[in-house]
Amino acid sequence: MAFNMDKSEANGGANAFNYAESTMTDVTFIDHSGESRKVPATSGMTLMEVAIKHQVPGIDAECGGACACATCHVYVEPEWMEAVGQPASMEEDMLDFAFDVRPNSRLSCQIKISDALDGLRVHTPVRQS
Amino acid sequence: MTDHDDAVIKTDALIIGAGPVGLFAVFELGLLDIKSHLIDILPKIGGQCAELYPEKPIYDIPGFPVVTGQQLVNNLLQQIEPFHPEFHLGEMVVSVARHESEQGIVFHVETDGGKRFEAKTVLVAAGGGSFQPKKPPIPEIDRYENTSVFYAVRQMESLRDHHVLIVGGGDSALDWALNLQSVAARVTLMHRRDEFRAAPHSVAKMRELVAEGKMDLLFGQVTGLEGAGGQLTAAQCKGMDQATFTVPCDRMLPFFGLTMKLGPIAEWGLNLHENLIPVDTEKFETSTPGIFAIGDINTYPGKLKLILSGFHEAALAAQKAHRYIYPDKRLLFQYTTSSTSLQKKLGVNG
Numbered sequence: 001m002a003f004n005m006d007k008s009e010a011n012g013g014a015n016a017f018n019y020a021e022s023t024m025t026d027v028t029f030i031d032h033s034g035e036s037r038k039v040p041a042t043s044g045m046t047l048m049e050v051a052i053k054h055q056v057p058g059i060d061a062e063c064g065g066a067c068a069c070a071t072c073h074v075y076v077e078p079e080w081m082e083a084v085g086q087p088a089s090m091e092e093d094m095l096d097f098a099f100d101v102r103p104n105s106r107l108s109c110q111i112k113i114s115d116a117l118d119g120l121r122v123h124t125p126v127r128q129s
Numbered sequence: 130m131t132d133h134d135d136a137v138i139k140t141d142a143l144i145i146g147a148g149p150v151g152l153f154a155v156f157e158l159g160l161l162d163i164k165s166h167l168i169d170i171l172p173k174i175g176g177q178c179a180e181l182y183p184e185k186p187i188y189d190i191p192g193f194p195v196v197t198g199q200q201l202v203n204n205l206l207q208q209i210e211p212f213h214p215e216f217h218l219g220e221m222v223v224s225v226a227r228h229e230s231e232q233g234i235v236f237h238v239e240t241d242g243g244k245r246f247e248a249k250t251v252l253v254a255a256g257g258g259s260f261q262p263k264k265p266p267i268p269e270i271d272r273y274e275n276t277s278v279f280y281a282v283r284q285m286e287s288l289r290d291h292h293v294l295i296v297g298g299g300d301s302a303l304d305w306a307l308n309l310q311s312v313a314a315r316v317t318l319m320h321r322r323d324e325f326r327a328a329p330h331s332v333a334k335m336r337e338l339v340a341e342g343k344m345d346l347l348f349g350q351v352t353g354l355e356g357a358g359g360q361l362t363a364a365q366c367k368g369m370d371q372a373t374f375t376v377p378c379d380r381m382l383p384f385f386g387l388t389m390k391l392g393p394i395a396e397w398g399l400n401l402h403e404n405l406i407p408v409d410t411e412k413f414e415t416s417t418p419g420i421f422a423i424g425d426i427n428t429y430p431g432k433l434k435l436i437l438s439g440f441h442e443a444a445l446a447a448q449k450a451h452r453y454i455y456p457d458k459r460l461l462f463q464y465t466t467s468s469t470s471l472q473k474k475l476g477v478n479g
Contacts, residue, residue, distance in 0.1 A: 062181075062257065062388060062389055063177075063181045063182065066181060066182045066185045068181040068182050068185070069181060069386070069388070070386065071388065092322075092324075093324075093326045095321075096297065096298045096299060096320070096321065096322075096326060096385075097263065097299070097385050097386040098385075099263075099265050099266050099350075099385065100266070100350060100352075101321050101350065103369070125266075126266050127266040129263045129264075129388035
């Protein structure tokens with residue numbers, strides 16, 4: 001994918017993860033100030049889990065992934081919206097508790113990483129709660 | 130009886146937080162003849178289990194292959210029933226102070242609701258801190274908080290004859306829209322979409338009032354506030370189609386659910402580390418002797434934020450609490466399976 005060329009991130013230590021059994025992909029989180037962090041992700045993890053594992057700021061995930069708190073809100077870059085898909089109705093309900101919800105808003109605990117999302121780019125909001 | 134103020138509630142143990150760990154502490158303390166009162170900021174028992182995931186299955190409670198948050202809370206309530214714990218709900222502890230009295234060390238604890246307690250020992254089982262309303266990241270909203278913007282309604286009368294903008298689409302937003310509709314000069318409900326998570330009968334009632342012209346319903350999100358000196362005059366809003374519009378109002382009530390904040394715990398004089406309370410792993414006691422911290426709120430080398438860890442911590446803290454409350458009594462370790470004395474306390478031995 002075109003986004004593999006991104007060179008703006010500084011998380012050099014993150015490629016220490018190397019699970020022989022699972023496929024590794026890269027995802028990029030861009031915070032509200034424009035700083036971007038590219039981190040490795042394993043298929044099957046949720047995007048929220050990837051963020052927590054790599055201590056990506058801007059994702060609070062208070063409820064630990066139960067789709068119960070809306071503090072892992074992200075904006076999916078428009079090019080990725082189709083691959084990521086639309087929120088289910090439970091997630092749409094929970095987005096009512098998020099702020100500045102846009103058509104590309106998703107809760108990262110409900111996005112499962114797969115090969116199809118290699119290179120995914122999402123933006124984190126100013127504040128989760 | 131002593132000549133102390135009757136308004137002060139006296140207890141052996143005061144447990145701050147009525148989540149699963151606080152509840153199980155009642156059990157472990159109760160077996161040692163220690164009577165407990167519990168305080169929680171939520172209006173219901175169960176902490177995160179009840180507030181965040183009542184219907185979600187939990188898979189790592191020993192002996193329960195699967196149990197929902199609410200089932201676990203219900204089971205714990207049944208388990209601690211023999212010890213008659215007393216609950217003080219919807220109250221936030223604002224201060225904890227250590228005092229020396231003629232009977233020894235006691236702790237004076239006060240809530241935001243004005244309740245006062247005198248406890249021989251305090252167990253902080255406050256999880257992630259206190260649940261507090263989420264505040265929308267609207268620029269300068271803090272300038273209007275508590276004068277024009279409120280996250281809870283204490284007195285409906287305070288909103289009489291005001292133009293009230295209620296923001297949100299859940300039960301709180303709908304309930305207050307319906308309740309205030311007859312009190313306020315005008316109620317406007319704003320939600321980001323034309324779907325509501327609230328109880329269907331509330332939604333139906335709201336739509337009825339809107340159809341009758343008795344209140345307004347708008348779709349959008351608040352992006353800015355207009356006013357001066359804390360007095361709101363209008364809210365700037367954006368629809369889902371990105372069109373902007375202004376809603377005149379002098380009161381705004383945002384209802385976006387709850388979030389966990391450490392809250393006043395930081396002011397109780399306990400040592401803290403990254404918003405957690407360091408404890409030892411023998412007694413789970415804090416830097417203040419007589420105050421324990423158990424469950425997600427504490428930290429120690431190897432800490433796991435699991436409910437089962439909190440249960441273990443409650444059992445060990447209770448042992449040490451016994452030494453404070455009954456300094457002259459020797460504590461015999463006993464099993465509930467075989468001890469007639471424990472079985473009597475549990476009400477299972479005639």
